Each structure stands twice: as C-alpha cells, then as structure tokens.
Amino acid sequence: MQYQDIYRKIFSNISRVIRGxxxxxxxxxxxxxxxxxxxxxxxxxxGKTTMAKALAxxxxxxYQRIQFTPDLLPTDILGxxxxxxxxxxxxxxxxxxxxxxxxxxxxxxxxxxTQSALLxxxxxxxxxxDGKLRPLEKLFFVIATQNPIDFHGTYPLPEAQMDxxxxxxxxxxxxxxxxxxxxxxxxxxxxxxxxxxxxxxxxVIWVKDQIAKIRISEELKDYIVRIIRATxxxxxxxxxxxxxxxxxxxxxxxxxxxxxxxEFVTPDHIQEIASPVIAHRLKLDSRAHFSGITAEDTVxxxxxxxxxxx
Numbered sequence: 001m002q003y004q005d006i007y008r009k010i011f012s013n014i015s016r017v018i019r020g021x022x023x024x025x026x027x028x029x030x031x032x033x034x035x036x037x038x039x040x041x042x043x044x045x046x047g048k049t050t051m052a053k054a055l056a057x058x059x060x061x062x063y064q065r066i067q068f069t070p071d072l073l074p075t076d077i078l079g080x081x082x083x084x085x086x087x088x089x090x091x092x093x094x095x096x097x098x099x100x101x102x103x104x105x106x107x108x109x110x111x112x113x114t115q116s117a118l119l120x121x122x123x124x125x126x127x128x129x130d131g132k133l134r135p136l137e138k139l140f141f142v143i144a145t146q147n148p149i150d151f152h153g154t155y156p157l158p159e160a161q162m163d164x165x166x167x168x169x170x171x172x173x174x175x176x177x178x179x180x181x182x183x184x185x186x187x188x189x190x191x192x193x194x195x196x197x198x199x200x201x202x203x204v205i206w207v208k209d210q211i212a213k214i215r216i217s218e219e220l221k222d223y224i225v226r227i228i229r230a231t232x233x234x235x236x237x238x239x240x241x242x243x244x245x246x247x248x249x250x251x252x253x254x255x256x257x258x259x260x261x262x263e264f265v266t267p268d269h270i271q272e273i274a275s276p277v278i279a280h281r282l283k284l285d286s287r288a289h290f291s292g293i294t295a296e297d298t299v300x301x302x303x304x305x306x307x308x309x310x
Contacts, residue, residue, distance in 0.1 A: 003207045007033075007259050009198040013058040017191050018051050020178035024171050026259065027276055028055065028143075033207050033258075034251040036166020037122050037142040039107075039157075039280065046171040048145040052103040053192060059204060060197040061139060064096035065103040068110035074117035078127050092129070097121055100137050100201065104144040108154045115161055118142065122164040139201050159239060159283060166248045167273070168280035207258075214254040215264040219309035224249050224270060230302045231278060236288035237298065241281045249277045267308035275299045 007029060014025050028051065031038045040048040056063035066077060079095030096102065097118075107115065121127050125136045144165070146157070162168075174182070185191050224246055232240030253269040260269075279295035288298075 003210045003258065004261055006199050006203045006207050010055070010058045013195060013198050014051065014054040017054040017195060018047050018171075019181055019185075020174035021047070021051070021171055024051070024169060026256070027167060027169055027252075027273065030252040030255040030259070030273065031166040032141050033204065033211055033255050034166065034248075035141075035208065036248055036252065037144070037164060039162070039165040039168040040143065040145045040171065041148050041168055042145075042170040042172065044147055046173065048171060049103065049105055050192060051171070052101075052143040052145070054195055055143070056101045056103070057192070057195040058198055059101070060200040061100035061204075062137070063101045063103070064099040065105060066096050068104060068106050068108070068114070070109060070111060072110045072114050074114050077114065077117045078129055081130055090130075097127065098134075098136060100139045100141065102140070102142045104142060106146060107144040108146040108157055110155065112155055112158065115155065115157060119161060119164060139204055159281075162280050163242055163244055165280065166252060167276035169276040211251070211255050211258050214257050214262075216250060216254060217264070217309070220253075220265055220267065220270065221250065223267065223306070223309050224253075226306050227270075227274060227302055228278070230306060231282055231298070234298060234302065236285055236291075236293060237282055238285050239281075239283035241278050245278055245281050249274060252277060271303055271308070274303055 010029060011022075011025055014028075015022065018025060028038055032055065040051065042048055052065075053063075066072070075095065077095050077097050079093050079098070081090040081092045083090050104118065107118075117127075121136060121140070122142055125140050126133050127136065128134075146154075173179075228241045228243075228246045228249070231237055234240070249270060250265075252273045253265045256269040256273060257263070257265045275296050278299050282295040282298060284293065284295060284298070
C-alpha cells in the first residue's frame with residue numbers, strides 16, 4: 001500500500017462522517033502525520049468532537065476522551081499511584097494520556113493547573129510522575145476542542161500552551177446542500193457508528209517517515225523564517241510566533257506536499273497552512289483588538305507583503 005493510499009483511506013473515512021469539510025480534514029491529517037497537535041475552536045454543534053472520533057475510529061489505535069471540567073485534576077489525566085496494603089507498596093495506574101489519540105474536549109473549562117498537565121506531554125511525548133519520566137506512545141496525538149464564544153466558567157489557554165498546538169482552525173458551517181445531506185444521513189443512524197479502522201499504527205508511522213524525506217529548498221526555508229520573523233516585528237503584535245512555529249510550518253508543508261503526490265514543498269503549501277499554524281501563537285495589542293483586526297488578518301497581510309520564492 002502506497003503512502004498516498006493510506007492518506008486517502010483515512011481522508012475518505014472521515015469524509016463519510018464530516019460532510020463538506022475537506023479542507024479541515026486535510027489540515028487535521030497534516031498535523032496528525034507530522035506529530036503535531038490540533039486545537040479545534042468553533043461554536044457548538046459544528047462537528048469538532050465527531051471529527052476527532054472519526055479519526056480515531058479510522059485507525060486501529062488506542063483512543064481516549066477526557067471531558068474537561070472545572071473540578072478535573074492533573075491526576076485524572078496523568079494517572080495516580082495507589083497503595084496496595086497487601087504488597088505494602090505503591091502501584092501506578094495509567095491515566096488516559098497513555099494512549100495514541102487523545103480527545104481533550106472543552107479544554108478551556110479546566111483550571112490552569114490541570115491544563116498544564118498536558119504541556120510536557122504535548123511538547124516532549126513524556127510525563128513526569130512521582131519523580132519518574134514516563135514515555136508516551138510513539139504515536140501520540142492530541143485533539144483539543146473549545147468554544148470561543150462561551151466565557152462563563154472557562155479559563156483561557158495561556159500563550160505557552162497555545163504554542164504547543166501545531167495548528168488551530170475552525171470547521172464553520174457547511175453549505176445548504178451539505179446540511180440537507182447531514183439530515184438525510186442521520187435520519188435513522190449516525191454514520192459514525194458504521195466507521196471502522198482502515199489502517200493501523202504501523203501504516204501511520206510509515207507515512208510519518210516518508211514525510212520526513214520530502215525535500216524543501218533553502219529558499220523556502222528562508223521564506224518560512226521571513227514570515228515568522230515578520231510576526232515579531234509587525235505593528236500591533238505584542239508576542240510574535242516562536243521558532244516552534246517555523247518547524248510546524250515546515251513539517252505540515254511537507255505533509256501537504258506528500259498528500260499531493262509531490263517530492264518537494266511549494267510556496268503554495270506554505271501559504272495554505274500559514275494562518276492555521278501561526279495565528280493562534282500571536283498576541284495582539286488592545287488597539288488592534290478594538291480595531292477589529294484578528295491574528296488571521298495579520299498573517300494574511302504578512303503573506304501579501306513578503307514575496308514568495310519562484
């Protein structure tokens with residue numbers, strides 16, 4: 001089976017459940033195959049959780065879901081050591097983070113202390129518990145969701161945690177005809193119930209290895225760095241994108257090239273993924289907010305001012 005076949009099988013499987021969202025599925029898989037993590041930010045009912053479940057069911061891998069609430073504790077995510085009086089010692093019980101695909105549902109409803117329990121795991125694929133480093137699975141992917149308009153009882157994600165996500169994007173509302181199709185397909189049974197695994201973990205890891213071999217020119221590397229550096233120098237931005245953003249932009253660009261059957265990255269791939277990779281890492285000043293300027297607007301303006309290599 002060719003690597004493009006693996007991508008197409010997963011893409012097609014998710015598309016059976018998430019209608020009219022081909023661009024969002026493409027972004028999700030670009031992050032998934034490059035070891036990044038995704039923050040889905042949208043209003044309720046647009047399919048954020050369903051998309052995560054569809055991805056998990058498309059792969060023969062372990063899947064866990066954590067519903068974030070204000071009373072959730074770090075041990076509810078990482079695990080806990082429990083004393084066994086019979087053996088007179090402590091035994092560690094793994095938390096849901098020891099999985100392949102983790103859905104952190106409504107992540108901004110948990111306290112900052114609990115949110116921070118994910119930081120080390122997302123950045124280094126390991127966690128520190130009871131003074132010991134415990135490695136996570138080789139295939140480890142976090143999909144977090146949050147509602148951007150409901151601020152009651154929520155804790156905004158700090159910049160340090162936002163930077164751990166390879167990209168953030170929204171699904172948005174589908175077209176009229178697609179919404180009719182959704183009603184038709186879910187009239188009797190949800191199509192998610194009919195989703196089965198089409199690939200396994202080894203297939204995914206193999207594709208990840210192939211993405212690493214995709215070529216990217218020195219000119220495109222320079223283009224990426226100039227885009228990232230422009231976010232640190234643009235007016236209205238307090239905090240620009242980090243070097244981690246440069247790496248994420250390069251890796252996801254390579255994934256898109258592989259999806260398109262190319263052996264090298266093009267400027268179009270970088271421009272396609274730039275806003276989802278960069279925008280959530282920026283912190284705008286109050287004047288920009290009051291002017292109605294968004295981080296996405298800022299990234300798009302930068303793309304228009306920096307010439308792409310030919």
